[in-house]
Amino acid sequence: MAFLQVENLAKSYPGNDAPVFENVNFTIDKGEFVCIIGHSGCGKTTILNALAGLETASDGNLTMDGREVIGPGLDRGVVFQSHALMPWMSVIDNVKFGVRSRWPDWSKAQIEAQAAQYLEMVGLGHALHKKPSMLSGGMKQRVGIARAFAIQPKMLLLDEPFGALDALTRGTIQDELLKIVQATAQTVFMITHDVDEAILLSDRILLMSNGPRARIAEIVEVTLPRSRTRHDMHHDPRFYRIRNHLVDFLVSRSKDPKAAGEIHPPVVRPGEDEPGTTSLAA
Amino acid sequence: MKNEHWKSLLLSVVLFAFFIGVWFVATQPKESVQQAAAQDEYAALMGKGATKSGGFPPPQEIGKAIVTHLSDPFKDNGPNDKGIAIQLGHSLGRVGLGFALAILVALPLGFVIGMSPLLHRALDPFIQVLKPISPLAWMPLALYTIKDSDLSGIFVIFICSVWPMLINTAFGVANVRKDWLNVARTLEVRPLRKALTVILPAAAPTILTGMRISMGIAWLVIVAAEMLVGGTGVGYFVWNEWNNLALPNVIFAILVIGVVGMALDRCFAGLQALVSYTE
Numbered sequence A: 001m002a003f004l005q006v007e008n009l010a011k012s013y014p015g016n017d018a019p020v021f022e023n024v025n026f027t028i029d030k031g032e033f034v035c036i037i038g039h040s041g042c043g044k045t046t047i048l049n050a051l052a053g054l055e056t057a058s059d060g061n062l063t064m065d066g067r068e069v070i071g072p073g074l075d076r077g078v079v080f081q082s083h084a085l086m087p088w089m090s091v092i093d094n095v096k097f098g099v100r101s102r103w104p105d106w107s108k109a110q111i112e113a114q115a116a117q118y119l120e121m122v123g124l125g126h127a128l129h130k131k132p133s134m135l136s137g138g139m140k141q142r143v144g145i146a147r148a149f150a151i152q153p154k155m156l157l158l159d160e161p162f163g164a165l166d167a168l169t170r171g172t173i174q175d176e177l178l179k180i181v182q183a184t185a186q187t188v189f190m191i192t193h194d195v196d197e198a199i200l201l202s203d204r205i206l207l208m209s210n211g212p213r214a215r216i217a218e219i220v221e222v223t224l225p226r227s228r229t230r231h232d233m234h235h236d237p238r239f240y241r242i243r244n245h246l247v248d249f250l251v252s253r254s255k256d257p258k259a260a261g262e263i264h265p266p267v268v269r270p271g272e273d274e275p276g277t278t279s280l281a282a
Numbered sequence B: 001m002k003n004e005h006w007k008s009l010l011l012s013v014v015l016f017a018f019f020i021g022v023w024f025v026a027t028q029p030k031e032s033v034q035q036a037a038a039q040d041e042y043a044a045l046m047g048k049g050a051t052k053s054g055g056f057p058p059p060q061e062i063g064k065a066i067v068t069h070l071s072d073p074f075k076d077n078g079p080n081d082k083g084i085a086i087q088l089g090h091s092l093g094r095v096g097l098g099f100a101l102a103i104l105v106a107l108p109l110g111f112v113i114g115m116s117p118l119l120h121r122a123l124d125p126f127i128q129v130l131k132p133i134s135p136l137a138w139m140p141l142a143l144y145t146i147k148d149s150d151l152s153g154i155f156v157i158f159i160c161s162v163w164p165m166l167i168n169t170a171f172g173v174a175n176v177r178k179d180w181l182n183v184a185r186t187l188e189v190r191p192l193r194k195a196l197t198v199i200l201p202a203a204a205p206t207i208l209t210g211m212r213i214s215m216g217i218a219w220l221v222i223v224a225a226e227m228l229v230g231g232t233g234v235g236y237f238v239w240n241e242w243n244n245l246a247l248p249n250v251i252f253a254i255l256v257i258g259v260v261g262m263a264l265d266r267c268f269a270g271l272q273a274l275v276s277y278t279e
Helices: A044-052 A091-102 A108-121 A137-150 A167-184 A195-201 A237-253 A275-281 B002-026 B033-046 B059-071 B084-115 B117-130 B135-146 B149-174 B178-186 B191-229 B234-243 B247-275
Strands: A004-011 A021-028 A033-037 A059-064 A076-079 A155-159 A187-191 A204-208 A216-221
Touching: A004 A044, A021 A044, A021 A216, A033 A044, A033 A195, A044 A059, A044 A076, A044 A155, A044 A187, A076 A137, A076 B178, A091 A108, A091 A137, A108 A137, A137 A155, A137 A167, A167 A195, A195 A237, A204 A237, A216 A237, B002 B059, B059 B247, B084 B117, B084 B149, B084 B191, B084 B234, B084 B247, B117 B149, B135 B149, B135 B191, B149 B191, B178 B191, B191 B234, B191 B247, B234 B247
Parallel strands: A033 A187, A033 A204, A076 A155, A155 A187
Antiparallel strands: A004 A021, A004 A059, A204 A216
């Protein structure tokens, strides 16, 4: 049984007869990095919030590590799109707030050390005692990531964490996130709008059709080697095949009702579609 | 920037000098021998207390009053001759007690109202009716039920301070950013810790604003309340000096009320700056 199992998840709001999404099925294995892509309004954030326990789905089952997900908990770390740092606390106090919640019996020194270690990891060792308002957007988001990692959750949920950042900052933080995730073998579920980001970071990409009645239309396996980096990724011909596949889906196929036809979405490996071309390139 | 500061200060000084000058000229004694004679006779009849009651006192009289009062602020020669510091002490004591009681009631109640939309809707009509009532309108009721003028004064301060604090606390608590509450939820923070470490600091600037408004109102009301109940306090001092027709003393008291009110407001502004945060 997979680490995370999502079965027939659906969400409808009272007064609306058509559910935002329905029959959403997918699994995530331990240590896997899974991104979800889809147009606005297809319910990505609702799925993530359901995993986080912040919202309840109208129907379906969520099990993580063999247990049903009921309500929020410390076994899942959440990085919010708006970073959600407490502005009255210093950077390290924000992280310590999480650490203290996770291990209430720890001594002050232990909590301090844990928080400092994770801030060091995201490259903020020099800004421990600054207030969040003194940091740039990218640095704030790093604090949010450190706070989520520092409680050592079984799964990390990232709600479009780099959406508000400029392209350069986004690139550096993606690299850092990639490094950290590889080092910690963290299981991650992430929402993104950025196709390149999804290919760089994930093992599999869930493609959602448009709402209402959105579904997961396809699961794309990213067949690039795990050692890929932002710098060499685009030299690999498989990268463009995957990228074109994703863009095609978002531009033309996502609104196609046929895309939402099957309850268990097909797994596709666009990178390996034309083995002949691969060998030519190699 | 610094230059602007000096300019505004200079302008303030010039305006003040101009104001004093106009006041001085306007209150020059009119050289009418007959009137002066009549004044002397009247003064002889009334004793020394009435010597200066001929017209609006000139600024130098106020200066003299200020010096006299400030040179012996702690004198206590019976109920009608207490130093200004003692009177202020009584007033500040009443305001402090009433204000503290209001905090004890308004903060927890405001928290509960802010957390529960149901309670908010249920209590809102009462708050809306009670809030605009002049605190002095409660005075007869307070005097009748409490049967103690001092406690009635404290009650009046309490009742006028409680509403801005209550409303602001409820508003601040109800409008804590959802993201911060979600962070607390995902970290399984217990309710009491959440209230003290997330909601209270998040709402603190709004709560402090409410307290600052409350303190301003309380200081306005205490003067009127003390005029009514009498006995001690800066309000009573004003009324007593009016009865003595000692206008310089009245003006001195008005100045003191203004300065103390400003100092109280500055204190709360400082507290506000302490708890405010930038997002």
